[in-house]
Amino acid sequence: MRNANTAPRLALSALLAATAITAVPALAAEAADAAADAPGAAAANDIVVTARRRQESVQDVPIAVAVVGAAQIEQTGAYNLNRLQQLQPTVQFYSSNPRNTSINIRGLGAPLGLTNDGIEQGVGVYIDQVYYNRVAATTLDFVDVEQVEVLRGPQGTLYGKNTTAGAINITTRDPSFDYEGRAEVSIGNYGFKQGKASVSGALGDTVAARISLSTTDRNGTIDNVATRQRVNSQDNLGIRGTILWKPSETFRLYLSGDYNVQDPICCAQIYARVGRTQRSANRQYNELVAAYNLLHPDAPYQVPSTDPFDRKTDLDAELRARNEHGGASLRAEWDLGAGTLTSVTAYRYWDWQPANDRDFTGLQVNPKVNNPTQQKQYTQELRYAYEGNSFDFVIGAFGFHQNIRTSGIQTYGKDASFWLLSRTVAVPGGPVPLYLNPAVLDGLAANNDIRLKNTSAAVFGKLTWKITDAFSIAPGIRVNYDKKHGIYDSVVTGTSSTGVTAPITFASTDPWTVAQRGVQAPQFFDETFSDWNVSYDITASYKFSPDVLGYATYARSFKSGGLNLNGVPLDAKGVPQVQVAQVDPEKVDHFEVGLKTQFWDRKATFNLTGFWTEVRDYQALVNNGQTSVLRGYLANADKVRTRGVEADFSARPHEQVSFYVNGAYTDATYRKFENAPCPPEFSGGTGTVPGGPGQAGALSPAVCDVSDQWLPGISKWAVSYGAEFNVPTSLLSTQGQFYIGWDGSYRSKFSSNASRSIYTDVNGYSLNNLRIGYRNDEGLNVFGWVRNILDKNYFEQLATTPGNTGLIAGQIGDPRTYGVTISAKF
Template sequence: MNRYVKTALLAGAAWSALSTAVLAQDAPPQEETATNVGEIIVTARRRDEALKDVPISVSALGAERLEETGATDITALQQQTPNATVQVARGSNSTLISFIRGVGQQDPLWGFEPGVGLYVDDVYIARPQGAVLDIYDVERIEVLRGPQGTLYGRNTVGGAVKYVTSRLSQDPELMLRGAYGSYNQVDLLASGSMPLADNFRIGGAIASYQRDGYGENLNTGAEHYNKDVLAGRVSMEWEPREDMSIRLAYDRVEDDSNPRHGHREVAGVGPGAGVPDSVYDTYAGIGDENSVMNQGFSATVQLDVNEHWTFKSITAWREGETDTVIDFDNTPAPTLDIPAYYADDQLTQEFQFLFDYDRIQGVMGFFYLDGHAEGAFDTIAGNLGIVIGTGGQVNTESWAGYADVNLDLTDRLHLSLGARYTLDNKTGTVFRANYLGATNSPLLGGTPRAPLLVRTDYTASNDFNQFTPRVALSYDLNDDMTAYASYSQGYKSGGFDMRGDAILTPDTVNGYEPETVDSIELGLKGSLDRLSFAASVFRNEYNDQQVTTQVPAVGGIASFVDNVGSSTFLGAEFEGSLFLSDSLSANFAVGYLDSDFEEFLRYNLALGVYEDISDQVVLQNAPKWTGYLGLTWRGDVAGGELAVTPSVSYRDDYSQFEFPNPILDQEAYALVDLSIVWTDPGDRYTVGLYGKNLTDEEYRVGAYNFAGAVFNDSLIGYYGPPQTVTASLQVKF
C-alpha cells in the first residue's frame, strides 16, 4: 500500500503544477487564504513580509488551516511539512523531538542542546520538556527549514519553529470550544479579550485536555498513553501613545499524564517479559506517576522611532520542572528502571533595531541568555544488583550580536546579507556512581549509602564562539514569482555529557565541541493563476556532528556524546496549494532527502581508540521521502459554509538511531485523515468532525535498544496515536 501512496503523492504534486496552464484559462479571482504563498505574511526575517518575498524555505500554517485539518498540537506539523520530524519524545507526553532536513535532537537530557529552535512570539524556548505545545489561541505556525544561524542564532542548525499567538481584539470577544472523542477524550477551551480603554486590552485562554489511555499497564492496571493537561495564557496589550506598544504575556502548562513506558518488541525471560498484544500496552513495574510543569513571562516593547526606524525589546523568563519514571525493560522486575527529575530556568533579553528605507531594509540586534538546567536519574539494574546514580547541572551564558540587511539592487534584483557572532560560556557538573542495591540512589531520595564506585565526578567550564554568515540573491521574475539562491550557516553549541562515564570513556571530562551546518539552497516561489507554490533544492554539509548513544558495558551502561565527524545531505522540496475550482482546492507537500555519513568516529571500549565506522551507520529520523496531499471542498450547506478535507501523509522508511535495527526501525507508512467543519453564516457557531489515522496504522515514533541478557533484551518501541474520531462545537460571543 505504501508504495502506491507515495506514487499518488508524487503524481498529485506534479499534476498540480502541470495542470496550472490548462486551468489558468478560466481561473477565478483568488482569495487571500492561509494556503496562498503570495499573500500570507510571515516574520521569518524578524519583520513582516509576504511569504513569496522571503529567500528562505518556510512552511506557514494559519489558524484556519490548522482548524480545518484538526491539528491538536505542534506534532501535526510533521504531516504537512516536507522533510520534518516533529514528535513526542520516547517515554514522554510533552517533551518535543524535532528534526528538519535530518538535523535535530533526539536526546532531551538537560545540558544537551536542541538542533531545531522553538520560539513562542519571538521568545526562545531553550529546553524541550513541556514543548509539545497544544494548538489554541494561535494565529499561525511557521517552520523555517535549513540553518537559521544569523537571525535566530545558536541551536538552529536544522531550522526553527515559530509559534505565533493571536493578538487581542479591539472589541470584546469570548470563544468557548468543547470536544469529545475516542478514548473518552474531553477537550475544553475558553478564550477571550476585553478592551478596558481605547488603547488597553486584556485577554487570555485556558484549555483542559483529558483522554483515557490508548493502552493499559497490564501490571498495575493504570492507563497507558493517556492525557491529562491543563494549559493557560493571559496577556495585556497597551499603546500608551501612537508610536509605542507594550505586550505582557504569561503562560503555564501542567501535564499530569501517566508516563509512557513503551512496548516490548521482543520477549524476554521471566514474568511479564512477553510481548503485549497491543502496541500501547506494557507490563512496567516502576510506577505510573509523572508530572511536568512549564511556565513563562514575557514583555515586548515596540517603539516607532521615526518613519524609518523601529526599536523592539523582548524580555522573557521561563522555568520548567519534570518528575517522571520510565521502565526501559517493560517488566514488573527492576531490570532497567529509570526514575528521574529535570529542572531548568532561563532569562533572555533581545534588542532589535528594524529599519526600512527606499531600497534597504533589515534588522540589527543583540541577544543574551542566562540559563540553568539540572537533573538526576537512576539506572536501576536489577540483574546486576546495583543502581547507577547520575546527576549534574549546566549553567549557560550566551551573548550574540547580529545584523540582516536586504538591498534592492534594482526593482527586481535583491541582495540579502546577514551575520551573527555568538559567544557561549558553559559550566558543567557531572556526578555518576554505582551504589549497592537495586533501589533508588541517594541522589533521588533513596537510602543514604556510600558509593560502591564513583564513575564520574568533575566540574568544568568551556567557551565556544562562532561567526555564522548568510547571503541570498533573489530575483522577481514577475510580480508574482521570485527565484533565489542562498548560502547560510548554523551553529549548535558544545557542552558536557551529563551521562558521561569517565571510567569507560575518559575523554568525557573534556566535553564536546560545537557542530555546524553549511547549506546552499536554490528556490522558486510565488503563484501562477490557480497555483501558489514554493520549491527548493539544497545541499547541507554537517560538520563535527554531535551524536548521543548509550550502549551496554561491563558494570553498567556507557554513554557517548561525541563529535563523530561529518555527513552530507542532498534534498528537494515542493509545497503549495492549487485551486482546482471555485469550491475545490488542494494542499500538497513533497520532500526528498538523501543523507550519508562521510565520517563517524566511535570510541572502541575494548581497544581504547577511536575508529571510523561510517560504513555501518545511517542518519536517524531522515526518511528519503515525505509527502502530504489534502483536498478541501467548500460549499454552502444548511445556510452556512461546509469544508470537507480528506488528506493523506506519507513517511518513508527511517532509522530510530544511527545504528540500524530491523526490530526497532520504522517501515514506510501513510496516515489517512478526514475533517468536516461547518460554520454558520454569522461565523458564530462552528461544528467539526475529525477522523485521524482512519486506517489505524501502527507506527513507531521512538525506541530504546538495550539488547543482551543483562538487560533482558529490552528493545522498546513507542507508537503514534491509533485511529481516533473527535467531534467539536465552538461558539463565539
C-alpha cells in the first residue's frame, strides 16, 4: 500500500532535481515579493480578492474576509486547511478521517463527528470557482495555490445554498506566457518529506500552460504495538495542470485537470480516559476489562498506556484511509463592454476506500466499520459581472448534479458478545448467559447499500448601487431548487442458536437473533426530498475616508434539507420511522456590522466585525438508541445562536519588522434543543429510577434538554498571532535578508460532543512555531522551522465509543516537529 504512488513520486523527484539544477544559475529573472508578502505584512490595500465574484481590493469589500497568500502558506507550513486554521481563529477544522471531516466558521457548518451522505455542509469550498461538494477534498494538500480567501458569515447570494456559515475560496496560479518555475523541498523529523514544483510558459502566441505537482510523506506519530506500525501517517500526492487559450485581450479560456490521492496508514483514535456512565456497574469499562481477564487468564487484556500522550495504541484491525479526488473544468471569461461573462463547467469524482477499527481497543468487537464511497458531480455556472459608474451587478445561474454510492460493511468479532450484550440475559432453559457465548455476535455483519441522487438549480443576482462616491447599498437574491432521492438498504446476517447463518429478520424469536437485532438491525427505506428556497441579503457601506470603510449587513440564508442516509430508528416490529428520514433546511437570520481601516501611512491595518446569527431548524445529531452504532442520525433542533466579535490587526512599521494579531470571541449555543442526545454520563442505564451523572444502574433519560449549552467544536476565545524581523544583507553579490519569524495560536476550552459532556471537553491550548532563514531578491529561500516548539500535548477531538462503557477515545495533535525547507523561483 505504501508503494502505491511510487511512479508518480519518482517522476516528481526527477522534476524537482531538474528544476533545482536549472534554477541555481538562473535566479535572476523574477524579483521575489516574499518580504512584502511575509506573514503580518500590512499591505492589505494591495490584496485583490474575488469575494464578490469580481476583482476588488480586500479593504473595499464590505464582507468579513481574511486572505492567506502563497508566501504565508509557504513560510508557515499551512499546506492544507487543517494547518490553515491555526492562522484563522474563526475557522474550525475537524477530521477523524477524510470522510468524517467538518469545516465550521463561527461554530456553524456541520454537526461535529457525523458524515451523512444525504446532508450537506454549511461552509462552501471553491477551488478556481468550482464548487467541491464533498469536504473530504479539503484534507488534501494545496497544489500551487495563489491565495485562500475565508469569507465569514452567510454567502448564499453569490456562493449558493450551503454557505450559511461562510465560504472558502481557493485560487491557484494561472499559466504564464513568460517562462517561470518554482521548486520547494522540505525534510524533517518523523521521516517528513515534502516536494512541490511547478513550471509555466507559452506553448504558442495565444496558448500558455502550467503544470504543478506536490507530494507529502511522513511516518505516523502513534505506535501501534499490535501491528508494529507507525499509524496516522501522511502519504499525499497532487498533480494539477492548466492550459490557457487567450486569442484576444477580451477572451480567456482555461482548461484544468487535477488528480489527488492520499494513502496513509490512518486513522487511529486512541485511549484518552474513562468516565462512568449509567450502565450497570458490571458493564462499565474497568469492570468489563477485569471480568474479561478473569475469563481469559492466559491472554488478559491491558491497554498499552492509559496516558494518551505516550502515543501508543493496540488497534488490531487494518487501518486505511485512501482518499482519491480528481476532475476537470473549463472556464471561459469574455469581456463584454463594461462587464465580464463567465462560464464554469466542471466534473469531479471522489473515491473513498477506508478500513477502521471502530471499537478503539485491541479486542475483537468491531473490526470493520467501513463505508467505501464513490461520488460523481457535475456543475455548471454562468454569470455576468458588470462594473459601472453608478452601479455594479452580478447575475447568473447555477446547476448541480451528484451521484453518491456508499457500500458499507460493519462486522462483529469474537469479543463482541462479552462487550456489548447485557450480562443479565440468559438462554431460556439454559445456564449460559448470552454475553459469555462468543458465537452469538461473532460473525454478525451488516452490509449497507446507500445511494443518493442530488440535483439543484439556482438563479441569482447582486446589485451594488453607488448612491454617492462614499455610500453604497448592495441587495442580493438567490432562488434555489433542490431534489434528493435516497435509498438506504442494510442487510444484516447472523447465526441463530441452531447454528444456521441467515439474514436477520424481525419475525424470528430465537434468543440469539433477538440479541443480534438489538445490536444491529436490518432496515430499508426509499425517500425523496424536494424544496424551493430563497436567500437574500442587503449591505449598506460607507467610506468615511479613503482608508476607512464601515458596513452593515442583514442576510437571510439557508442550508439545504436532506435525507438521513445513516439509518433511522425502528419500531418494535422493525419498521423504519421514515418520518425522521427527511431533515428540514436550516433557516438563518444574520446581522453583521464591520469597520475596515488603514492608518499610519497604510503601514497598519485594523478590521473589526460584530455578528449575530440565529439558526432555526438547526441540523443536529441525535441518538438512534442502538447498542454499538457510533453514528446517530440528524434531526432539527429548534434554535441555535452564534454571536461575537472579531478583530484583525497587522502592521509593518518598518521594512524589517512586521506583525499581526487576529482574535475572535464567539458565543455559540443551542437556544432551544429539548430532544437532544444525552451525554455519556446520562446514557446506557436500564434501571427503574433516574440517577445522577455516571450513576451506575440508573434509568437513563431517552432525551436530554441541552438548551443554552455550548455548540460543539467552538471555543469562546481564539487568537492567532505572529511577527517577523529581518536583517538586510548581501550574500554572494546578491541582496537578501536573514529573518526570524514566530507564529502562534490559542483557543480556549471547547466541547467535543454533540451534547456537552463532563468527559469530552477539550482543554484550551496554544501552539507556537518558529522559523529562521535566509531569502534573497532573486527567489531563493532557505529556512529551518520548528512547529509546536513547546511540544504541547493536546487533543484535537474526544469521542464516545460503542456500548456506553465509558471509554473515551481521543485524537491527539502533532508533537513537536522540525525540519528544513529550500525553495527557489526562476
